[in-house]
Amino acid sequence: MRITLIALAALSAVASVAHAGEGHQHHFNALGHHDSPVHFEPQDITEDMHPGSLYDAKRLIKVSESAPGQWLTVSDIQALRRAGVGFMDVTDTQDMLSESSLASPSYISKLPSKLVRGKEIDAAVDQLSTKLYGDVLVPFTAFHNRYYDSEYGRKSSEWLQAQIEQLVSQQGANVTVQSFKHKFPQSSIIARFEGQSDETIVVSAHQDSVNMWVPWFGRANGADDDGSGTVTVLEAFRVLLKQGFKPERTVEFHWYAGEEGGLLGSQDVAKEYKRAHRKVVGNLHFDMTGFWEKDSKEVIGLVADRTDPESRALVKNLAETYTKLKTDEFECGYGCSDHASWNAFGFRSAMAFESIDLHANTNIHSPKDTVETLDFDHMLEFSKLAVAYAYEVGYDNGN
Numbered sequence: 001m002r003i004t005l006i007a008l009a010a011l012s013a014v015a016s017v018a019h020a021g022e023g024h025q026h027h028f029n030a031l032g033h034h035d036s037p038v039h040f041e042p043q044d045i046t047e048d049m050h051p052g053s054l055y056d057a058k059r060l061i062k063v064s065e066s067a068p069g070q071w072l073t074v075s076d077i078q079a080l081r082r083a084g085v086g087f088m089d090v091t092d093t094q095d096m097l098s099e100s101s102l103a104s105p106s107y108i109s110k111l112p113s114k115l116v117r118g119k120e121i122d123a124a125v126d127q128l129s130t131k132l133y134g135d136v137l138v139p140f141t142a143f144h145n146r147y148y149d150s151e152y153g154r155k156s157s158e159w160l161q162a163q164i165e166q167l168v169s170q171q172g173a174n175v176t177v178q179s180f181k182h183k184f185p186q187s188s189i190i191a192r193f194e195g196q197s198d199e200t201i202v203v204s205a206h207q208d209s210v211n212m213w214v215p216w217f218g219r220a221n222g223a224d225d226d227g228s229g230t231v232t233v234l235e236a237f238r239v240l241l242k243q244g245f246k247p248e249r250t251v252e253f254h255w256y257a258g259e260e261g262g263l264l265g266s267q268d269v270a271k272e273y274k275r276a277h278r279k280v281v282g283n284l285h286f287d288m289t290g291f292w293e294k295d296s297k298e299v300i301g302l303v304a305d306r307t308d309p310e311s312r313a314l315v316k317n318l319a320e321t322y323t324k325l326k327t328d329e330f331e332c333g334y335g336c337s338d339h340a341s342w343n344a345f346g347f348r349s350a351m352a353f354e355s356i357d358l359h360a361n362t363n364i365h366s367p368k369d370t371v372e373t374l375d376f377d378h379m380l381e382f383s384k385l386a387v388a389y390a391y392e393v394g395y396d397n398g399n
Helices: 010-018 074-082 118-125 131-140 151-171 223-242 264-275 309-322 339-344 376-394
Strands: 059-062 070-072 175-180 188-193 199-206 250-256 279-286 300-303 327-330 349-353
Touching: 059 074, 070 074, 118 223, 118 309, 118 376, 131 151, 131 223, 131 376, 151 175, 151 188, 151 223, 151 250, 175 264, 188 264, 199 223, 199 264, 199 376, 223 250, 223 279, 223 376, 250 264, 264 339, 279 309, 279 339, 279 376, 300 309, 300 376, 309 327, 309 349, 309 376, 339 349
Parallel strands: 199 250, 199 279, 279 349, 300 327
Antiparallel strands: 059 070, 175 188, 188 250, 300 349
């Protein structure tokens, strides 16, 4: 997730931020304020640290729906990221995005008007545990970073897919796990519970991490952003496998590549699903579920912008029925996370966040985003929500 600043006139300022004078570099902290330079410990540069070829040419970047996109260099894009400006890289999706929105939806199906799967959900929730979080996050965050346009991004994605495939194999489940390739080394991952209807629901998180200063070289543990979302949905997936989950609608779990590059992976997937006329009922996305200020109220934050009100109302009902937490809404901003890709392509979407304070976790995009900073018990409530969404929407054809 990128922390978004409201209307920064961002693109007009990019040149002055990114090219501020020869031999002089400006640094910004997560809120866009001037900060002192970051110094890295000396280390051996390996092939895994070299960037790929995605940015050999300029990319078409948008920072709002209304502003036209501009063709930017990788240095310009890094400046946006350091300044905390949310953006979407629409280089490869501009043709279809111009035709899409929920004002002219790609597919709309009736969402559940009442919750009827409590018995199955309660049984599944009883099987949830925090054990997988640590088992997966410790090695997952041990990758130097999971930068999408690098070998680290590719290797971390392959490692994660192997963990998902192992869970499927252990349960002997009839579930498919496939990589979704992109123009950069990291792949998205799609695990699919095949349903009986031609409708699909999507539960998702993003798997990449980024260091805001030197993305391909800098350390980016990415425990909260978005290792927490990655394992939140993985634990829900594990329990559904164990419960022999056989939904009426097809239920897919997605782990996206390249979110930090402007929602690259999720845009590619949503574009393909629109092109193939897939009947996607809804997407519930989890980006950062593990950190909250202990002197604040513990809630599930629901993103109010670039989501649809029916999905938000359903997720609120699910959360307040099947978890111990209440919900509260907040605005996340343009290009905030992958739910926005589904929304932009005309599909229903919602996003659950760890709190209503987008800026609370100042560790993200740095070496400080470690497993030790996370609250696994808090994350467990989000796994409950993912399970509830899979059951109530996966089995319901509009009650």
